[in-house]
Amino acid sequence: MKEYYFQMDQLSVGYNGRPLIKDxxxxxxxxxxxxxxxxNGAGKSTILKSITxxxxxxxxxxxxxxxxxxxxxxxxxxxxxxxVLTQRLHPELMTCHDVxxxxxxxxxxxxxxxxPEDEAIxxxxxxxxxxxxxxxxxxxxxSDGQRQRVxxxxxxxxxxxxxxxxxxxxxxxxxxxxxxxxxLRNMAKEKGITVIMSLHEIDLAMKISDKIVCVKGDxxxxxxxxxxxxxxxxxxxxxxxxxxxxxxxxGSIELPAPTGxxxxxxxxxxxxxxxxxxxxxxxxEAFVAGIxxxxxxxxxxxxxxxxxxxxxxxxxxxxxxxxxxxxxLLKKCNRVIDAGFxxxxxxxxxxxxxxxxxxxxxxxxx
Amino acid sequence: MAGLHxxxxxxxHAENFRRRTRYTFVFALLIAAFFLITILNINTGNVHIPxxxxxxxxxxxxxxQDEVNIIWRIRLPRILMSAMLGGALALSGFLLQTxxxxxxxxxxxxxxxxxxxxxxxIIMIFFLQSFGRVSSWALIIAAFFGSLMxxxxxxxxxxxxxxxxxxxxxxxxxxxxxxxVTDFLVxxxxxxxxxxxxxxxxxxxxxxxxxxxxxxxxxxxxxxxxTFLMSKPIGAFQLGEAYAQSMGVDVKRFRxxxxxxSSILSATVTAFAGPISFVGIAVPFLMKRSxxxxxxxxxxxxxxxxxxxFCMVCDLIARMALAPTELKISTVTSIFGAPIVIFMLLKxxxxxxxxxxxx
Numbered sequence: 001m002k003e004y005y006f007q008m009d010q011l012s013v014g015y016n017g018r019p020l021i022k023d024x025x026x027x028x029x030x031x032x033x034x035x036x037x038x039x040n041g042a043g044k045s046t047i048l049k050s051i052t053x054x055x056x057x058x059x060x061x062x063x064x065x066x067x068x069x070x071x072x073x074x075x076x077x078x079x080x081x082x083x084v085l086t087q088r089l090h091p092e093l094m095t096c097h098d099v100x101x102x103x104x105x106x107x108x109x110x111x112x113x114x115x116p117e118d119e120a121i122x123x124x125x126x127x128x129x130x131x132x133x134x135x136x137x138x139x140x141x142x143s144d145g146q147r148q149r150v151x152x153x154x155x156x157x158x159x160x161x162x163x164x165x166x167x168x169x170x171x172x173x174x175x176x177x178x179x180x181x182x183x184l185r186n187m188a189k190e191k192g193i194t195v196i197m198s199l200h201e202i203d204l205a206m207k208i209s210d211k212i213v214c215v216k217g218d219x220x221x222x223x224x225x226x227x228x229x230x231x232x233x234x235x236x237x238x239x240x241x242x243x244x245x246x247x248x249x250x251g252s253i254e255l256p257a258p259t260g261x262x263x264x265x266x267x268x269x270x271x272x273x274x275x276x277x278x279x280x281x282x283x284x285e286a287f288v289a290g291i292x293x294x295x296x297x298x299x300x301x302x303x304x305x306x307x308x309x310x311x312x313x314x315x316x317x318x319x320x321x322x323x324x325x326x327x328x329l330l331k332k333c334n335r336v337i338d339a340g341f342x343x344x345x346x347x348x349x350x351x352x353x354x355x356x357x358x359x360x361x362x363x364x365x366x
Numbered sequence: 367m368a369g370l371h372x373x374x375x376x377x378x379h380a381e382n383f384r385r386r387t388r389y390t391f392v393f394a395l396l397i398a399a400f401f402l403i404t405i406l407n408i409n410t411g412n413v414h415i416p417x418x419x420x421x422x423x424x425x426x427x428x429x430x431q432d433e434v435n436i437i438w439r440i441r442l443p444r445i446l447m448s449a450m451l452g453g454a455l456a457l458s459g460f461l462l463q464t465x466x467x468x469x470x471x472x473x474x475x476x477x478x479x480x481x482x483x484x485x486x487x488i489i490m491i492f493f494l495q496s497f498g499r500v501s502s503w504a505l506i507i508a509a510f511f512g513s514l515m516x517x518x519x520x521x522x523x524x525x526x527x528x529x530x531x532x533x534x535x536x537x538x539x540x541x542x543x544x545x546x547v548t549d550f551l552v553x554x555x556x557x558x559x560x561x562x563x564x565x566x567x568x569x570x571x572x573x574x575x576x577x578x579x580x581x582x583x584x585x586x587x588x589x590x591x592x593t594f595l596m597s598k599p600i601g602a603f604q605l606g607e608a609y610a611q612s613m614g615v616d617v618k619r620f621r622x623x624x625x626x627x628s629s630i631l632s633a634t635v636t637a638f639a640g641p642i643s644f645v646g647i648a649v650p651f652l653m654k655r656s657x658x659x660x661x662x663x664x665x666x667x668x669x670x671x672x673x674x675x676f677c678m679v680c681d682l683i684a685r686m687a688l689a690p691t692e693l694k695i696s697t698v699t700s701i702f703g704a705p706i707v708i709f710m711l712l713k714x715x716x717x718x719x720x721x722x723x724x725x
Contacts, residue, residue: 091660122378
């Protein structure tokens with residue numbers, strides 16, 4: 001078996017001696033970003049608390065840098081591992097600098113007096129999270145986004161080999177989420193700091209992580225590369241979604257498709273159909289889409305939202321039977337929306353569909 | 367608060383430099399206040415002694431025998447005791463606030479002083495009846511166990527109800543129960559004991575002697591040094607238990623140590639001077655505000671000095687306001703302390719609403 005940098009071996013975690021999640025076997029290489037995803041209450045925080053020694057392990061073992069976690073003294077561990085927790089902090093009369101400076105704790109002397117070098121490291125950590133401007137402001141008077149960055153700076157200031165973050169992006173708006181994750185990625189790739197965190201946003205998790213851990217029920221549901229994990233069916237099973245979708249190719253989340261008998265046909269290509277699909281979805285009007293090449297961007301969304309999609313193989317002329325299928329659908333509809341499409345030598349049948357719609361008097365331009 | 371809103375130039379080093387100037391200034395003020403109030407305290411009383419003669423008596427022990435006696439036997443021990451015990455009380459409040467992560471915690475509101483008072487009363491009555499006398503050490507040990515008992519009760523309550531309001535109510539209730547038991551005992555104690563017991567159970571710095579001073583100095587001195595040496599983990603603990611642990615603090619050991627120290631400090635005060643209210647809450651709050659920080663390295667000595675000055679002023683007022691009748695010390699500390707606590711609550715609430723944070 002390969003020796004990993006951070007390894008959970010037959011780990012059981014839980015509260016008061018009662019295991020909540022069992023048989024966790026995860027190996028992490030140095031400098032990797034590993035993200036825990038899973039429904040609320042699945043026990044992501046419990047795992048994180050256990051590997052940071054806030055909770056006693058119930059069974060199994062955690063090895064970190066070739067040493068068992070339980071063999072570390074609190075002090076030795078604090079030089080190697082830093083945390084960013086979900087709990088809200090309300091420290092009294094502390095500036096952001098002061099909060100960050102607490103990261104120097106393991107390195108200062110008996111009374112915790114900061115040396116000029118320590119102060120320089122505090123400034124540097126603030127710059128690393130682009131928070132140098134708010135250093136002397138009261139920690140309680142800054143925004144959630146700033147607060148989260150300051151707490152990350154605190155963790156960086158501790159100069160750890162590994163940072164563990166519990167839902168660092170909750171409370172943040174999109175911009176601050178992206179900023180925070182970009183900082184984490186830089187840290188991991190440039191300084192080789194290992195990052196273990198939990199995230200709610202599966203789309204972001206997919207984009208930032210080297211490895212994904214899916215936590216569900218009393219076990220690890222799946223563990224592996226994001227590409228393996230993010231299959232549509234897997235995510236539906238993990239979150240028990242039966243309405244709505246997650247599209248793993250783009251990492252986008254879709255509301256459920258419209259229901260009922262489709263009465264509208266949308267003709268489009270190269271993305272022109274997307275706004276039309278969304279409009280129909282919001283009105284909950286079921287629709288069919290066609291004729292789309294399976295490499296068309298419209299196809300990716302139509303697949304999720306349309307009641308039926310008439311497709312053709314990429315770069316092939318539209319076959320007569322495909323056209324016939326589309327025409328059959330068109331005849332059942334009372335509305336044909338032309339969202340605009342380019343025509344060339346191989347998709348002439350699209351124009352025939354437009355003609356058929358005009359003859360039936362149900363044609364409209366989007 | 368001004369320090370927190372200064373311009374954001376110069377990085378952390380510059381910020382710390384500005385703050386150190388402020389600390390120095392406040393400490394200088396505290397030292398000046400200490401000497402001023404010491405002189406005032408020696409100087410005033412039923413017998414008025416002018417300052418030059420005081421200096422002569424203190425440094426040369428020369429002067430009229432009556433005046434030497436008044437200063438050396440009565441006023442000096444009393445001043446030293448009110449300074450040391452005031453400091454100890456404020457410090458014990460600061461430790462409890464750290465422990466419970468709540469600025470309204472203090473030995474008096476949490477019923478810890480009353481717990482100590484009750485056990486001391488029991489021991490006092492028992493010793494006075496059996497041996498006719500009781501040593502300072504026995505009283506301190508009794509007060510220590512009383513404090514621990516009350517603290518233990520509060521801890522059990524805080525485990526099952528993690529709610530600050532409930533915690534305070536529990537503290538106040540245990541305070542009432544212990545006071546009721548004490549009153550009961552005092553009422554049934556023999557006449558000869560009552561004079562002693564009654565005065566003490568009301569809280570007062572009167573009747574201190576040099577052997578009291580030595581014992582108190584030893585205990586308070588050692589506790590103060592130990593507390594000061596714990597500045598670093600206390601600072602870490604201000605970010606909460608989980609963060610403290612991630613910084614390398616052995617949280618379990620630290621909590622036990624904190625409770626023992628705060629109990630010893632408040633027990634010493636109760637053993638010698640009885641229960642004294644509000645000092646433990648008001649002084650740490652005032653010190654944090656005037657220093658503009660909650661850093662234990664600064665606040666621990668500041669709180670001790672602030673508590674000393676505060677209690678010396680209150681004791682002077684207790685002695686002089688209705689002279690020759692003395693007020694209970696708690697009467698005076700409450701008059702000054704309670705409004706500060708109310709102000710603090712209002713301010714805290716306002717901050718919460720402004721900051722949008724939920725505590």
